[in-house]
Amino acid sequence: MADIKEQHTRHTRLWRYVPAGLILAGIMLAYALGWHQYLTLGSLADSREALKSFVAGHPVGAPLGFAVLYALAVAFSIPAASALTVFAGFLFGWLLGGMLVAVAATAGATGLFLAARSACGDSFRCHLCGRAARFAEGLEKDAFSYLLVLRLAPIFPFCVVNIAPAFFKVPLRTYVAATFLGILPATFAFAYLGRGVESVLMAATRSGHEATIADLVTPEITLAFAALALVAAIPIIIKKTKVLGR
Numbered sequence: 127m128a129d130i131k132e133q134h135t136r137h138t139r140l141w142r143y144v145p146a147g148l149i150l151a152g153i154m155l156a157y158a159l160g161w162h163q164y165l166t167l168g169s170l171a172d173s174r175e176a177l178k179s180f181v182a183g184h185p186v187g188a189p190l191g192f193a194v195l196y197a198l199a200v201a202f203s204i205p206a207a208s209a210l211t212v213f214a215g216f217l218f219g220w221l222l223g224g225m226l227v228a229v230a231a232t233a234g235a236t237g238l239f240l241a242a243r244s245a246c247g248d249s250f251r252c253h254l255c256g257r258a259a260r261f262a263e264g265l266e267k268d269a270f271s272y273l274l275v276l277r278l279a280p281i282f283p284f285c286v287v288n289i290a291p292a293f294f295k296v297p298l299r300t301y302v303a304a305t306f307l308g309i310l311p312a313t314f315a316f317a318y319l320g321r322g323v324e325s326v327l328m329a330a331t332r333s334g335h336e337a338t339i340a341d342l343v344t345p346e347i348t349l350a351f352a353a354l355a356l357v358a359a360i361p362i363i364i365k366k367t368k369v370l371g372r
Contacts, residue, residue: 145241152202165199165206170213171323181217189218193230200234201241203285207231211313215320224310224317231313232306235288239301242292269296270304277308 156162163169170177181188192214199206214223269291276287291301 142244144244145237146245149201149238149241152198153204156202156204162204162206165204165209167209167212170209174213174216174323177213177217189222189226192217193226193233196227196230197234197237200231200284200288201237203238203288205283205285207284208316211316212320212323215317216323217320220314220318220320223320224314227313227317228306228310231309232302235284235305236298236302238285238288239292240298242289246293266295269294269300273301273304274308277305278311 184191192210196207196210196214199210211223211227214227217223218226273287273291273296276282282290288305
């Protein structure tokens with residue numbers, strides 16, 4: 127009887143690593159086959175006419191296919207979010223494109239979060255001490271506010287913010303809500319930038335260099351993201367000030 131329980135426990139532990147294993151396998155396959163090279167702004171720009179024709183001929187399938195592709199790119203941590211978001215606005219319009227990206231990005235990030243949490247559980251959290259432990263405690267108490275700030279101000283890579291909360295006791299509902307709401311401003315801003323892709327591509331061609339996301343992003347947009355993050359951080363700052371003042 128004891129042996130049966132031990133085998134069941136061992137199998138249960140092994141199954142915890144299956145989602146993370148599938149994610150890692152997907153990442154290695156994507157990079158081994160060079161799929162990430164097709165999701166750059168330059169590569170998408172080269173195929174823009176064919177993509178527009180495909181979208182026009184498949185008004186239902188194209189948006190759904192794009193959403194699945196975007197979710198997989200996020201889950202497999204392929205650094206293509208900005209380029210895909212811009213092209214979502216270019217292909218589907220800023221409103222529909224932004225909505226597709228918001229849902230797909232949240233779904234992909236949630237899948238990555240669940241896979242990391244299943245594999246790691248609370249093992250990482252148990253080994254923290256000192257300032258790291260206090261930060262973890264603050265994060266767990268105000269998870270929504272912390273995550274919202276991190277999403278609004280893209281200080282850290284998107285994939286890092288997707289995985290990091292899995293090492294702490296962040297509820298799934300909180301993670302999904304903070305992710306969805308936090309990425310909305312940047313999502314619709316980049317989707318709106320998709321309207322100017324043609325002019326940027328033409329200017330890049332005349333100057334002899336490949337267009338990048340930096341050619342589309344203005345200092346005003348960057349300052350706007352920083353302002354949003356600062357506003358979201360105000361409740362955290364107030365709470366910390368009250369605690370220190372006691």
